Amino acid sequence: MPTEATFRFSTYLTLALACVTLGYAQAPMLPEVAGFAVLAVLALGALYFIETRFTLLSIPAANRLGGAVGACFCLWVAYRVKREIDTGEFAHMGWHVLMVAMFGPLVMMLLAAKVARDEKHAGDYWSLHGLALAGVGLAAAFAEEPLCFVLVGLYLVAAVWSLSLFYLGCASGAVPPVPDPNKVVPHAAAASGDPRGTRTGFPAALVWAVCAGVVAVPIYLLTPRSSAPKADFGKPRVEIGYAADQMVDLNRTGALKTNSETAFEVTATYPNGSPKADVSPDQRWRGRTHQQYTGGAWNMEPKRSPNLVRTARQSNPWTAPDLGPGQFTLAFELPPKSKAHFAADPILWLPNQPPPLVGVTEDGEQGWMPSPDGTFYWDPGARQRTRPLKYRQEYAPRPDPDLGPAFQIVDSRLDDSLDLLRTNPVERVKEYADKLLVELIEGGKLPAEWRDPAKLRDPKRRLPRPEHHDLIARAFSAHLATTPTLRYTTDLKRGNAKIDPIEDFLFHSKAGHCERFATALVLMLRSQGIPTVFVLGFKGHEYAGDGKYIVKQEHAHAWAEAFVSVPVPEANRHPDGPAHLFHWRSLDPTPGGDASTDADNDWWNKANAWVDTQFQHYVTDYTPEQRRKELAGFANWLTRVNTLLALVNVIVLVFSVRAVLRWRRVRASTPPAPPPPARWFGELVAVLAAHGIEPGAGDTPMEFAVTAADALRARPGCADVAEVPIAWAGAYYQDRFGGVPPSDARLAELDQDLEQLRRALEPRV
Structure with a gap:
């Protein structure tokens, strides 16, 4: 590289930032890339310090280094391909994405190898900047963290700075052009013009980069965007949030990203209209229920329900049911794009009373329709999708907030209607649940005769009696939530990708988020014959004052709901009524009940989440x-x-x-203005032109100086002053492009050289 320090530093900084950006973007997917990035940055730092002290590699040596780099890259690719065949870690992404991602380390290693070459010309610098830009483009395709885009911005500023100095270096001859046997290579001159290195050109480059951003951002925000689906490349984004129209896929891996967008708003008021400011911070808001689990995912299947009675009745016109002391109203407002309805869990209703949910439309209030299983549904119509969805729910505190209303079963074919809710496709989950049942018996929490003799002939495979279902469900949920061997995390990984993710969760990785804990509980209870479903919704809220609560996507949560038999208290039991009634019981097996990320809620994480949300809103999902x-x-x-x-x-x-x-x-006092550069350089042109040495059409000052120097060397007695035109051209570039005019002493030296040139050109007597 040229000896001009600022140009060297800007170029090395640009290449290093490209390596850091690429390493940071791909590290979550391929951890080894971070190591390659560290090695590349260290190599660039070492080359920066030794380049001006030692001779770097010749072209053949640099080619051999490139071959060694290619061999190392091929070995690493072979290792990665073998590992993917064995583990299937990226099976959900596809081989094409993995192969593209593996080119990141090659770009970084080639950058370092290219810099190690001595005697670089303009083509080499274009190659370096091209490789760096390719690396940053690859990083942008895989970027997920907001910090990565900050690094991209820093790279762009450094690249503008370096390319500005590169242009000056090419114009002044400091950067040699691409070799051409038929063209004379001009001598080198300073690129920025200041031998002391105090003028860097960075402020100007920063100003231009900011100006480009100021122009580009409004253009981007105003440019019409296609309504076609967004094309995603790289690792799919896995974020905390609710998606009613998608199946819950537990095969996904990666770090969950916080999504701070508002999902819906709800306002709580008492019957007298006063705001309720003490809604439980652990309140669950149920959304969609999933019943069919296959292939590591909860599928979008139609809901089937057993034939149950004693449900709420349809009421038209709607009137609020009387739920007892402490009753209050929850008014929901959902955005038009919402594809689901949410309600406080469990939904409370009383037999033969109106449903506790009512929709608010332009045509008046519409009571939701009751389902045989105690749930309710409402279709506001397609024309309502253009405005927010509004509805209300009547609610009241209960001694057991997880226990839903009671059912009486009248259908003798109950087992057939509940078979789907007992289906457990993962055999080893029953092994885990059976072991836990033994521990409950040994601990005295279950009687020795806990099996139901009417279920199976094989005593070893008999299932628990129905009267023990509620106890077992709560015990299993408490086990998952408190056992130290299972850990909550939002960094989803797989210990063995070839088995079901829940088997992997219970026996290998032993770490996961709420969806894994809830699914494990559902399958464990189903393995014991207890009908259970998977519920997806939200948990928690942010209080905004005046009874208003904001539920965000980061509050998304999953839990289980089991259909259990609960004994009727003696005081409430009717002489002719049943001794047991059935209830849907909500069970939250996630440790600590944490519904969001496991990161500390410090200012950095909040700021990072805010930046991430804004980027998704204005860029990714704009x-x-x-x-x-x-x-x-x-x-x-x-x-x-x-x-x-x-x-x-x-x-x-x-x-x-x-x-x-x-x-x-x-x-302020200002020094006298120096003479215009064109005027004092014109003196040289005039002296040479008087003796037949004139600039050609389109010649730059340096090209004219080189031509004049060759002509002087060919003249007798002028060889000693042949370098004077090049010195004058270098001073001219220093003044014109560097912005630093020659000092008085330097001007005196130039005048003295010009006088010697004039004397040498005069005809000898």
């Missing part, structure tokens, strides 16, 4: 509908009186500061 909404909001903000006053104040402040700075510059 749609024409969102653009119209944002433009309308911006226009509304811009027309406010306070906004206009603030803009006027900012403009006045800017012009005032500018006027003060200009006044201070005028008052």
Whole structure:
């Protein structure tokens, strides 16, 4: 590289930032890439310090180094391919994505190998910047963290800076052009013009980079976007959130990303209209129920329910049911794009009373329809999808907040209708549950005669009696939530990708998030003949004051719901009524009940989550509908009186500061203006032209100086002054492009050299 320190530093900094960005973006997917990035940065640092002290590699040696780099890369690729064949770690992504991702280390190693070559020309620098840009582009395809895009921004600033100095270096001859046997290579001159290195050109490059961003961002936000589905490349984003139209796939791996977008809002009020400010912070908001588990995922199947009675009745017109002391109302407001309804869990209702849920439409209140299993549904109609969905739920505290209303079963074919809810496709889950049952018996929590003799002929495979189902369900849930061998995490990994993810969770990885804990509980209870379903919704909220609560996507949560038999208390038992009634019991087996990320809620994580949410909103998921909404909001903000006053104040402040700075510059003493560079360089041109050495059409000053030097060497008696034109051209570039005119002493030296040139050209007598 040229000896000009600023150009060298900017180039090395650009290449190092490209390696850091690529390593950081791909590390979550391929941890070894971070090691390659560290090695590449260390190699670049070492080359930066030794380049001006030692001779670097020749072209043949550099080619041999490139061959060694390629061999190492092939060995690593072979290792990765063998590992993928054995584990199937990235089976959900596909081989094409994995193979593209593995080119990241090759880019970083080639950068270091290319820099190690001595005598680099302009083509080499273009190759280096091209490789760096390819690496950053690959990083952007795999980037998930907001910090990665900060690194991309830093790279862009450094690249603009380095390319600016590269352009000056090419113009001044400091950077040799691509070798051409038929063209004379000009001598090197300083790229930025200051031998002391105090003028870096970085402020100008930073200003231009900021200006480009100021122009590009509004253009991006205003540019019409296609309504076609977004094309995703790289590792799928796995984030905390609720998706009603997607199956719950437990085969996914990777770190869950926090999503701070609002899912819905709910307002709690007492019957007298006063706000309720003490809704439980652990309140669950149920959304969709899943029943069929196959292939490591909960599928989107139609719901089937057993024939149950004593449910709520349809009421038209709707009136609020009387749920007892402490009753309050929850008013929900969901965005139009919402594909599901949510309700406080468990939904409380009383037999032969109106349903506790009512939809609010332009046509009035519409009571939700009751289902035979105690749930309710409502179809507001397609025309309502263009505006927020609004409905209300009547709710009341209960001694056991996890226990739903009671059922009486009248269908003798109950076993047939509940068979789907007892299906456990993972055999080893029953092994885990049977072992846990033995521990309950040994601990005295279950009687020795706990098996149901009517179920199976084989005593070893008999299932628990129905009266023990509720106890077993709560014990299994407590075990998963408290056992130290199972750990909650949002960094999803697989110990053995070839087996079912729940078998892997219980016996190998032993770590996961709420969906894995809830699914494990569902399958464990089903293995014991207890009908259980998987429920997806939210848990928790943020209180906004005045009885208003905000439920965000980061509150998404999963739990289990078991159909259990509960004895009727003696005081409430009717002489002719049943001794046991059935209930849906909600069970939350997630340790600590944590519904979101396991990271500390410090300012850094909150800031990172906010930046991530904004990036998803304005970049990843930016749609024409969102653009119209944002433009309308911006226009509304811009027309406010306070906004206009603030803009006027900012403009006045800017012009005032500018006027003060200009006044201070005028008052400050300024040195006399140096002579224009064109004038004093023109003296050289005039002297040479008088003796037949004139610039050709389109020649740059340096090209003319090189031609003049060759002509002087060919003249008798002028060889000693042949370098004078090149020295004058270098001074001219220093003044014209570097912005630093020659000092008085330097001008005196140039004048003395020009005088010697004039004497040498004069005809000898």
